[in-house]
Amino acid sequence: MPLLELQGVWYKYPGSLDYALRDVSLVVEEAKVYVVAGPNGAGKTTLLLVMAGLLEPEKGRVLFRGKPLKEQLPGARRHIGLLFQNPEHMLFNPVVYDEIAYVPRQLYTSEEYVRRAVEEAAEMVGLKHELLMRPTHMLSYGEKKLVALASILSYKPRLLLLDEPYTNLSRDYVEKINNIIRRHVEEGGSAVIVCHECLDSIRGLHVERLYMESGRIRPLSQ
Amino acid sequence: MTRHIRAFLSEVAYVIDFLSKYNPYSRVDPLVLFTGSLVFTVAASFARSLEALVIPLFYSLALLAAAKPGLSKIARVMAPILVLGLASSTPLLFTSTGNVESLASLQASPSGEGFKAFALLLARVVVSPLPLIASLMYAGWFTVSSRLKRLPLLGGVVRLVDLMAALTPRIARYLASVLLGRESRTVKPSLLQSWRGLASSIGETILYSGSYAEKVHLAITARSIGEMRVGQEIRFTWADIAYIATLATLLALEAMVLV
Numbered sequence: 001m002p003l004l005e006l007q008g009v010w011y012k013y014p015g016s017l018d019y020a021l022r023d024v025s026l027v028v029e030e031a032k033v034y035v036v037a038g039p040n041g042a043g044k045t046t047l048l049l050v051m052a053g054l055l056e057p058e059k060g061r062v063l064f065r066g067k068p069l070k071e072q073l074p075g076a077r078r079h080i081g082l083l084f085q086n087p088e089h090m091l092f093n094p095v096v097y098d099e100i101a102y103v104p105r106q107l108y109t110s111e112e113y114v115r116r117a118v119e120e121a122a123e124m125v126g127l128k129h130e131l132l133m134r135p136t137h138m139l140s141y142g143e144k145k146l147v148a149l150a151s152i153l154s155y156k157p158r159l160l161l162l163d164e165p166y167t168n169l170s171r172d173y174v175e176k177i178n179n180i181i182r183r184h185v186e187e188g189g190s191a192v193i194v195c196h197e198c199l200d201s202i203r204g205l206h207v208e209r210l211y212m213e214s215g216r217i218r219p220l221s222q
Numbered sequence: 223m224t225r226h227i228r229a230f231l232s233e234v235a236y237v238i239d240f241l242s243k244y245n246p247y248s249r250v251d252p253l254v255l256f257t258g259s260l261v262f263t264v265a266a267s268f269a270r271s272l273e274a275l276v277i278p279l280f281y282s283l284a285l286l287a288a289a290k291p292g293l294s295k296i297a298r299v300m301a302p303i304l305v306l307g308l309a310s311s312t313p314l315l316f317t318s319t320g321n322v323e324s325l326a327s328l329q330a331s332p333s334g335e336g337f338k339a340f341a342l343l344l345a346r347v348v349v350s351p352l353p354l355i356a357s358l359m360y361a362g363w364f365t366v367s368s369r370l371k372r373l374p375l376l377g378g379v380v381r382l383v384d385l386m387a388a389l390t391p392r393i394a395r396y397l398a399s400v401l402l403g404r405e406s407r408t409v410k411p412s413l414l415q416s417w418r419g420l421a422s423s424i425g426e427t428i429l430y431s432g433s434y435a436e437k438v439h440l441a442i443t444a445r446s447i448g449e450m451r452v453g454q455e456i457r458f459t460w461a462d463i464a465y466i467a468t469l470a471t472l473l474a475l476e477a478m479v480l481v
């Protein structure tokens with residue numbers, strides 16, 4: 001059974017005349033990496049928001065483990081991690097520790113488990129320990145991106161949705177993110193969907209390549 | 223003018239950031255510290271003599287000595303409070319009785335009674351918030367709020383204040399950067415141009431705040447599974463007991479002065 005399935009999904013933003021997603025169908029299997037390339041405004045971010053259950057399609061269905069995702073919310077969010085394109089939009093807690101602990105504090109009843117989850121996630125993305133008590137606004141852009149990523153890795157989701165994870169990052173950070181993706185898929189068996197404008201950054205990863213334009217999705221070979 | 227507004231916005235962001243820091247090394251329980259400081263703030267704001275302000279001032283200075291924030295930071299936080307105090311108390315200086323009942327109470331030259339009333343009001347305005355500010359300089363708002371938001375009735379309000387403390391500096395800095403972007407492309411600066419720039423930048427910032435709030439809300443929803451389940455952590459050390467004993471002694475002295 002696929003982890004997530006989109007069946008003929010159409011989505012239009014309120015007040016907009018054009019559809020952002022047009023008849024999108026996609027099957028996401030576990031332990032696979034999918035890269036969705038395409039120009040700005042193609043509908044990549046909307047696709048991820050629909051997959052995370054944050055936008056409800058106008059037509060079509062989103063199934064998570066064979067059942068409608070909508071009926072499994074908010075519980076299913078424990079298995080879906082969404083990294084926003086701009087990390088500023090994700091960081092709303094006072095310090096890095098609280099940001100990463102946001103989901104673990106909903107899952108565990110002991111602060112000790114929370115602390116372990118935070119430290120594990122911070123180590124996974126290579127965040128230095130002394131950064132944990134730093135206010136989030138005092139971080140560099142790359143560090144913010146890593147904190148946002150750690151905040152979704154802290155609960156080990158089965159499906160990782162990464163929106164433009166490489167934008168404005170140096171080569172070091174790009175490599176770091178690719179290593180995290182590789183480790184998450186190979187060791188955790190998760191599915192990862194990466195939306196990015198071009199395919200340069202994902203060198204070295206074995207991926208399914210998809211292309212999106214004007215709200216429609218197709219395999220890149222076409 | 224734009225430059226001054228940018229400086230003001232940066233100052234607001236700086237002060238909020240500084241007061242809302244997180245201090246995991248606070249030896250006294252932040253909730254006990256904050257509550258104790260609140261008592262002194264209330265006592266100072268009702269003081270009817272300068273003597274009654276001595277103990278809250280001593281308490282605040284002791285906290286500041288422990289926090290060691292540096293004189294320039296204390297000055298930057300206290301400057302707007304001092305300006306507010308001077309603005310509200312200066313008219314009292316020009317009265318014969320120390321009371322302003324109407325414009326007719328004001329006279330051309332200062333008087334002895336007027337000076338006493340002026341000094342008392344200025345000292346009250348400056349000293350009364352000092353215990354709370356000193357406790358925030360020592361522990362930081364986010365340290366205090368991490369304990370306050372676990373209280374059943376206050377939790378929601380404290381989370382709102384937390385969000386404001388985290389997001390207001392970002393929005394202030396965004397407005398400052400929009401103003402800077404506009405200034406860098408202003409070829410012929412004029413007062414009219416500055417006002418127009420400020421008005422449109424504020425409009426742009428309001429729109430940005432709306433779309434920013436929408437995205438932060440989506441990001442919070444994407445990671446919201448249910449209620450926070452981590453139980454309340456009770457930490458009570460010898461430092462707390464020593465602090466409470468000192469607090470009780472100072473409060474007893476303050477009560478004697480007030481009576």
